[in-house]
Amino acid sequence: xxxxxxxxxxxxxxxxxxxxxxxxxxxxxxxxxxxxxxxxxxxxxxxxxxxxxxxxxxxxxxxxxxxxxxxxxxxxxxxxxxxxxxxxxxxxxxxxxxxxxxxxxxxxxxxxxxxxxxxxxxxxxxxxxxxxxxxxxxxxxxxxxxxxxxxxxxxxxxxxxxxxxxxxx
Numbered sequence: 244x245x246x247x248x249x250x251x252x253x254x255x256x257x258x259x260x261x262x263x264x265x266x267x268x269x270x271x272x273x274x275x276x277x278x279x280x281x282x283x284x285x286x287x288x289x290x291x292x293x294x295x296x297x298x299x300x301x302x303x304x305x306x307x308x309x310x311x312x313x314x315x316x317x318x319x320x321x322x323x324x325x326x327x328x329x330x331x332x333x334x335x336x337x338x339x340x341x342x343x344x345x346x347x348x349x350x351x352x353x354x355x356x357x358x359x360x361x362x363x364x365x366x367x368x369x370x371x372x373x374x375x376x377x378x379x380x381x382x383x384x385x386x387x388x389x390x391x392x393x394x395x396x397x398x399x400x401x402x403x404x405x406x407x408x409x410x411x412x
Contacts, residue, residue, distance in 0.1 A: 247400040248380060248392065252372045254408045260363040261412060263372060267356045267379050269386055273348035276356060277326035279386050280344055289381040299323050305333075309381070309394065339363075356382075365409035372405030373398040 255262045269276050279285045283293050287308060295303035299320050307313040322330035326346060333340045341361040348354050358379060360371065377397040384391050 247396055248376065250372065250376055250401045250404045252376060252405060252408065254365065254368070254412045256412060257361075260361065261365055263360040263362060263368065263375065265358045265375055265379055267358070267383050269354045269356065269383070270352065271354055271386065272352065273326050273346050273354045276346055276354040276386070279382060280329065280346075280356070281325075285385070288385040290378055293318070297323070309378075337367075365412060368409045369402040369406040370398065372408070373401040376401060 251267075252263055252265045255264060279289070281297070286293060291306045291308040291313070293303050293305045295301065297303055297320060299322055302317050302319050304315045305318045306315045316333055316335050318331050318333040320329070321332050321341075322328060322343075328343070328345055330343045331340075332342070343359045343361065345357040345359070346354055347357070356379070358375065360375060362368070362371075374397070377392060377394050380392045380397075383389075
C-alpha cells in the first residue's frame with residue numbers, strides 16, 4: 244500500500260439533502276477536460292465504457308471498468324451544456340444517483356472540475372466519498388499520463404474522514 248491520498252470531499256447542506264463536492268484542477272483547456280469526461284474512449288480509461296446516444300433527456304448505458312463484475316447501468320443525461328456542465332442521474336441497487344460536473348476555465352490555462360453528488364442523506368457517505376475520490380484521481384492520472392492509483396489506497400482508508408463529515412453536518 245502506498246501513502247493514503249488526502250481526501251478533498253466536502254459536504255454542503257442544501258434544501259433537499261446534502262451535496263458531496265469534490266474538485267480537481269487540470270493544466271488543460273476546458274475543451275480537453277470536457278472530452279476526458281464525455282468521450283467514450285477517454286472515459287473508458289478512468290471510469291468505464293458507455294454507449295448510446297448522448298443527448299439531454301436520453302439514456303446511455305454505462306459500465307464501470309474498475310469494479311468487479313459491474314453490470315451495465317442505465318444513466319440519464321439530465322443536462323449537457325458543452326463544455327461546462329454535465330448532469331446525470333441513475334438508479335441501481337445502491338439507490339438513486341444525481342451527479343453534476345461543472346468545468347470552469349481559468350485565465351492561466353487551467354480548468355477546474357467541480358464534481359457534485361446530490362444526496363438525499365449522508366447514509367453510506369463513508370463508502371461513496373472514497374469511491375469518487377478514487378475515480379477523480381483516476382481521471383487526473385489518465386489525463387496527466389501518470390500511474391493509476393489503487394482503490395485499496397482509498398477504501399477503507401478514507402472512510403473515517405467521510406464518516407466524520409457526515410457526523411459534523
